[in-house]
Amino acid sequence: MTSIGHRLASLSSHLSENSESQMKIVVCRDLGPDVMPLLRSRSELEIVVWPHDRPSERKWLLDNINGATGLIVVFGEAVTPELLEAAGPNLRVVSTMSVGYEHIDLAAVAARGIKVGYTPDVLTDAVADLSIMLALMASRNAGETMSLVQSGHWPLHSWSPFGFCGPQLSSDGTTKPRTIGFLGFGRIAQATLARLIPFGVKHVIYTGSPSSPPTLERDQALAKEYKLDSILRVDIAELAKESDVLFVLAPGGPKTRHIVNEEVLRKMKKTAILVNASRGTLVDSDALAKALKEKWIWGAGIDVVEGEPKVGMDHCLVKEPRCVVLPHIGSATLETRLAMAALAAKNVLAGVFGEPLPSELNLKS
C-alpha cells in the first residue's frame, strides 16, 4: 500500500504540472481502498496523498499544500495560520476525519472564508459501545484479573467467596437499582443510556450546559420509552453524590477542563465507577489517581487521558490497578472509521465544488 501510495503521489505530482485546470486536494493520511476511489475517480481533481502509514511530516505538508483547494486531515494534524498561508487563496475547505476539532485554528480558517468539515454522529454507536465496555471492565476488575492471568499467577490464586468481586452493573429488582449519571447528555450519552436499559436501569441523572434550554419534554419521552422511574437534570455536586456509574461524555475545551476534580471525586460513592470516553481534559488525572489509591471510588474506565498520547508506564493513572486505560479507541471499529473516512471525503468534495458540506462545522457560534 505504501509503495502504491508513493507511486500515486508521484503520479499526481507529475499530473499537476501538466493540468493547470485540476483542483488539488491534499490528503494527510491514506483513507483506504474503500474510500480513496471516491476522490481518485474524479478526473478534475489532483489528489496528493501522504504516502506513509504514520502522521504526515510538516515539511511534506507545507511543500505540497500550495495551491490546494481542499485538505483532509486527521485528529492531531494542526491546521495553523502558517499552513493556511502556505496553502494560498485557493483553499476552500478543510475536512477533518474526527469529531473533535481542537487541532484546527477556527478563527484563522473563518477569517479566510474556509469551510470546515468534520465527522460527528457516525461515531455515536462505536463510542456508546465502548462506554458500556468500560463501565463493565471497571466494575468487574478487568485490569487486575487480566493481569493475574497474563502474569502467570492464576495457578497460584486461591478462590475465595468474595475474591475479585466488584459492584454489579445490572440489578434485577431484588438488589438496589443503579443510578446512572451522565456528565453531558448529548447523542452519545443517550445512546449509552439505551444500552443500559436491559441492565435494569431505572434512575438517570445528568448535567447539561447551563445555557441549554429546558428539556422536560425530551426527558418525559425518554422516561416513557425506557420505563424509567426517574430522569432528572441535576447540578454536578448531586451528580457526583448519587451516581453509581458516572459517564463523562461532554465536549472538551477550556470550559470543561478538570470539571471532574478532587472536590467532585470526594463526593462520589465508594462503590462508584467513573467512565470517561470523551476528552482527557475533563478529568484531573492526579485527582482521579488519588481517588482510586485512597478508595474514594471503586474504579475507573477511561479511553482518554489529558496530554495523550504522552502517557507512559509511569503515568499516575496507568499505575493504578483499578484504572482501565485505553489508547483513545472510542471510534475504532471497522464500520465507524469507514463511515468517518467516507464522510471526510464527501465533505472535501462538496467543499471544492462549492456545494453544501454533508457535515459542516458551524464557525459562527
Place this chain on the structure above:
Amino acid sequence: MTSIGHRLASLSSHLSENSESQMKIVVCRDLGPDVMPLLRSRSELEIVVWPHDRPSERKWLLDNINGATGLIVVFGEAVTPELLEAAGPNLRVVSTMSVGYEHIDLAAVAARGIKVGYTPDVLTDAVADLSIMLALMASRNAGETMSLVQSGHWPLHSWSPFGFCGPQLSSDGTTKPRTIGFLGFGRIAQATLARLIPFGVKHVIYTGSPSSPPTLERDQALAKEYKLDSILRVDIAELAKESDVLFVLAPGGPKTRHIVNEEVLRKMKKTAILVNASRGTLVDSDALAKALKEKWIWGAGIDVVEGEPKVGMDHCLVKEPRCVVLPHIGSATLETRLAMAALAAKNVLAGVFGEPLPSELNLKS
C-alpha cells in the same frame, strides 16, 4: 477475620464436646459477615468453619467432618466417597456455593440419601453482564490496546485511520445487523440476548440439547418482545457459519467436551467473535489458539479455560493477543456472591432441619 474465625472454630470445637444434642455443620470457607450470622445465630447448631482465607485443607476437613449433619463447600472442594465415609451416617445435606457440581460425586451422595444444594439462577445477571463485556473486549481489541498502554508504548504509537479497528458490536440500520449465536440457550443466554437488543440485534440463532422439547412458542414470544426479525434453532454447523458473535453458554461435562473444536472454528466468519463464559471444557484450547493465530476468526473472550486454574503464561490461549482470558470471574460481583453465599447457607439449614431445600439439585435425572 482469620484470627476471629480461628477463635470461633476453637470455641465451636469446645462446645461440641459439651453439647451432644447440637447438630454440626462444617463450613469450608468463611461466607462473610453478612451470611455467617444466619448459621451462627442458631443455638441448636455447632458451626465449624475453616479458619483461613484459602481452600480448606483435606486433613482438616477429614478431621472435622465426623458426625456432621451438614457441609458447605465451594467449587473445587471434592466431595468424595472417602469424605462421606468420614462424615458418617448423620450427614443429611451437602451445600455447594456454586452453580456447577462437578466436584461432587453425585452417585455417592445419592446412594447415601444425602441431599445436594447448589446456587443456580442467582448468578444469571452477573454472568450475562460478563458475557457482554467479553464480546465487546474481544471485538474492540481490549487486550492489545490495554497492553499498549501498560507497556508504555502509547506515546510511540501513531494514529492511523484503521488502527486497532475491530468489528462493531452494534449496528444502526445503515450497517449489516449482527447475527448473534448461542451455543446453549438457557437462562444466562437469554439474559445475554436481552442486553444485546439495544445494540441493534435482529437475528438470533441457537443450538439446544437434542433431547429438549420444541420451543416455538417461547421463540415467538422472544421475537415479539425484542422485535427480532428472526430467531431460529439450528445445528452447530449453521451456528458456526452464520454467527457474528457466538456465545458458548452451555453446561460442562463429557457430553459437551470440545464441542467447539477445529471443525467448528474453521466454519466461522473471519470477523466473528467467540465468547465462553460457561465451562472451559466446551472449547478445545489448542484449536482456538490455532484459529486466532491463523485468523480464521477475529477474536475471543473467555472466562473459563479447560484445566483451570493451571493456566500459566505459556498456555496457548494466554499467549494469543486476540484472546482475552479472565480467571473465571463470571459470578464475581458483590451482590451475586452474597446471594450465592446466603443461598448456600439456607440450603444447608433446610437440609439439617429436614425441610425442602430452597435450591436442591435433582439427583434422580
